[in-house]
Amino acid sequence: xxxxxxxxxxxxxxxxxxxxxxxxxxxxxxxxxxxxxxxxxxxxxxxxxxxxxxxxxxxxxxxxxxxxxxxxxxxxxxxxxxxxxxxxxxxxxxxxxxxxxxxxxxxxxxxxxxxxxxxxxxxxxxxxxxxxxxxxxxxxxxxxxxxxxxxxxxxxxxxxxxxxxxxxxxxxxxxxxxxxxxxxxxxxxxxxxxxxxxxxxxxxxxxxxxxxxxxxxxxxxxxxxxxxxxxxxxxxxxxxxxxxxxxxxxxxxxxxxxxxxx
Amino acid sequence: xxxxxxxxxxxxxxxxxxxxxxxxxxxxxxxxxxxxxxxxxxxxxxxxxxxxxxxxxxxxxxxxxxxxxxxxxxxxxxxxxxxxxxxxxxxxxxxxxxxxxxxxxxxxxxxxxxxxxxxxxxxxxxxxxxxxxxxxxxxxxxxxxxxxxxxxxxxxxxxxxxxxxxxxxxxxxxxxxxxxxxxxxxxxxxxxxxxxxxxxxxxxxxxxxxxxxxxxxxxxxxxxxxxxxxxxxxxxxxxxxxxxxxxxxxxxxxxxxxxxxx
Numbered sequence: 172x173x174x175x176x177x178x179x180x181x182x183x184x185x186x187x188x189x190x191x192x193x194x195x196x197x198x199x200x201x202x203x204x205x206x207x208x209x210x211x212x213x214x215x216x217x218x219x220x221x222x223x224x225x226x227x228x229x230x231x232x233x234x235x236x237x238x239x240x241x242x243x244x245x246x247x248x249x250x251x252x253x254x255x256x257x258x259x260x261x262x263x264x265x266x267x268x269x270x271x272x273x274x275x276x277x278x279x280x281x282x283x284x285x286x287x288x289x290x291x292x293x294x295x296x297x298x299x300x301x302x303x304x305x306x307x308x309x310x311x312x313x314x315x316x317x318x319x320x321x322x323x324x325x326x327x328x329x330x331x332x333x334x335x336x337x338x339x340x341x342x343x344x345x346x347x348x349x350x351x352x353x354x355x356x357x358x359x360x361x362x363x364x365x366x367x368x369x370x371x372x373x374x375x376x377x378x379x380x381x382x383x384x385x386x387x388x389x390x391x392x393x394x395x396x397x398x399x400x401x402x403x404x405x406x407x408x409x410x411x412x413x414x415x416x417x418x419x420x421x422x423x424x425x426x427x428x429x430x431x432x433x
Numbered sequence: 434x435x436x437x438x439x440x441x442x443x444x445x446x447x448x449x450x451x452x453x454x455x456x457x458x459x460x461x462x463x464x465x466x467x468x469x470x471x472x473x474x475x476x477x478x479x480x481x482x483x484x485x486x487x488x489x490x491x492x493x494x495x496x497x498x499x500x501x502x503x504x505x506x507x508x509x510x511x512x513x514x515x516x517x518x519x520x521x522x523x524x525x526x527x528x529x530x531x532x533x534x535x536x537x538x539x540x541x542x543x544x545x546x547x548x549x550x551x552x553x554x555x556x557x558x559x560x561x562x563x564x565x566x567x568x569x570x571x572x573x574x575x576x577x578x579x580x581x582x583x584x585x586x587x588x589x590x591x592x593x594x595x596x597x598x599x600x601x602x603x604x605x606x607x608x609x610x611x612x613x614x615x616x617x618x619x620x621x622x623x624x625x626x627x628x629x630x631x632x633x634x635x636x637x638x639x640x641x642x643x644x645x646x647x648x649x650x651x652x653x654x655x656x657x658x659x660x661x662x663x664x665x666x667x668x669x670x671x672x673x674x675x676x677x678x679x680x681x682x683x684x685x686x687x688x689x690x691x692x693x694x695x
Binding site: 178193199214304326375396397398401420421425 | 662
C-alpha cells in the first residue's frame with residue numbers, strides 16, 4: 172500500500188493564493204480482533220501490519236511468543252486483522268479486565284512520583300550487552316536515512332532493532348509506539364532473541380517506549396531527542412541504558428552508562 | 434512547579450567524554466479521582482493542572498460544563514486531583530463502560546476507512562467564523578514564542594485558543610492532547626464560548642486533536658505541521674477548517690477553506 176496520499180490544497184505563499192497538490196502521510200485504521208472479539212483499532216502506517224499486530228499483542232502481554240498464536244488473517248482492504256490464540260481465555264481476560272485503558276500506566280492504584288515508578292510492573296533488565304559510541308552514531312544515521320517519508324515530511328517515526336554489529340529489523344509508522352511494536356513483531360516472527368538488543372528511535376523517548384522495551388527486557392535505548400524526566404527515572408530504575416540527543420558527533424548518556432563503550 | 438529538572442549526564446562530543454548537567458522536560462503523573470474512584474493517570478507538565486483535569490473531563494464527555502462540577506481538590510505533592518460531580522452516576526458509568534480504552538476511536542464497532550469515519554460520534558461543526566491569513570501568521574508566531582521550554586528543548590507542545598482578533602488562552606504540555614485539554618479547561622473556567630474559536634497548534638495535528646475540537650464544536654484548527662490523511666478526511670467530514678504547514682509566509686489549507694480570508 173502507498174505510504175502517502177495525494178491531497179488538493181489551497182497554498183498561500185507570500186500573498187499568492189494557488190491550488191496545489193500535496194502529499195499526506197497515510198494514516199490507516201487497523202482493527203484487531205482477538206479470538207472473534209474486537210480488541211483495538213490502531214491508527215498506523217499501512218505496512219508490516221501482521222508484524223504490528225503481533226508486536227502489539229506481545230507488548231500488551233496478550234501473547235508471550237509466536238507459539239501462542241494459532242492463526243493470523245489480514246484483510247488489508249477492510250482494515251481488519253483476525254488473530255486466534257491457542258489458549259483463548261487467558262489472554263483476553265487479562266486485557267479486558269484493565270477497564271480504563273490499554274496502558275497499565277494509566278491504571279495504577281497508587282499516586283505520586285515515587286509510588287508511580289514503584290507501580291510499574293516490570294523487572295529490571297539484566298544484560299552484559301555493550302555498544303560502542305561509533306556504532307551508536309552509525310545506527311542513528313542508518314535509521315534516519317531509512318524512511319523516504321520521514322525525510323520528506325518528518326511525519327513518521329523510524330525504529331530499528333540492532334545487535335552490537337548491525338541493524339536486524341527496521342520499521343516506520345505515523346505513531347512511534349506502532350513503529351516499535353512492528354519491530355518487536357518482526358523479531359518474534361524471525362525468532363530474534365531480544366534480551367541483548369539495542370533500540371534506535373528517530374524521535375522522542377516517551378515513557379511508553381521505555382515500558383515496551385522493559386517488558387521485552389531490551390537493555391539499550393538510543394534516541395535522537397531528549398528524554399523526559401520520567402523516562403530517565405524509569406530507565407534508571409529498570410536498569411535500561413538510555414542515550415539521547417544523538418546528533419552529529421554528540422550524544423548524552425542519561426542512564427546506566429556502563430553499557431556504552433567509549 | 435518547575436517545568437524542567439536538572440540531570441547529570443555523560444556527554445560525548447567529538448570523542449571527548451565529560452560529565453555535564455542537562456535540563457530535562459518535567460513529566461509529572463497526575464492521577465484523577467472522579468467521585469472517589471480512580472479514573473486515569475495523565476503524564477503531563479506540572480502547571481494548569483485543574484484546567485487539565487476539567488478539560489480532560491469535558492473532552493471525555495464526563496462533564497458538559499462547570500455546573501456539573503461540585504468540587505475540585507488538587508494535591509500537587511501527591512499528584513492527585515479529586516473531582517466530585519453533581520450527578521455522581523451518569524458520568525462515571527459512561528466512562529467505565531468503554532472497556533478497552535479512553536478513546537472512542539479505538540473502541541468502534543466497525544472497520545475500514547469509510548466505516549471508520551462514519552463511526553466517529555460527532556456532529557459536523559456549524560460556524561460562520563472567518564479568520565484572515567495575516568492573523569493566522571500572527572497567532573502562530575505568538576504561540577511558538579510562548580514557551581521558553583519549547584524554544585529550549587522542543588520537548589513540549591503549545592496550544593492557543595483565539596477569537597478572530599486575539600489569543601484568549603494558551604497552554605503548554607509534554608503531550609499535545611494535554612495542552613489542548615488545558616486550554617479547553619481554562620476556557621470552561623473563564624466561561625469562554627467555544628463554537629466560534631480558533632485552535633493554534635505548535636505541533637502535528639493528530640486525529641485525536643480534531644476529535645477533541647469537534648466535540649467542542651470548534652470550527653478552525655491551525656497547525657505548524659502537516660496533517661495525516663485521516664486528519665484531513667475527518668476535518669472535511671466534520672466541516673472543520675484545517676490549515677497546516679504554517680511556516681514563515683506560507684501555509685496550506687487542507688479542508689473547508691471558506692473560513693480563511695485571503
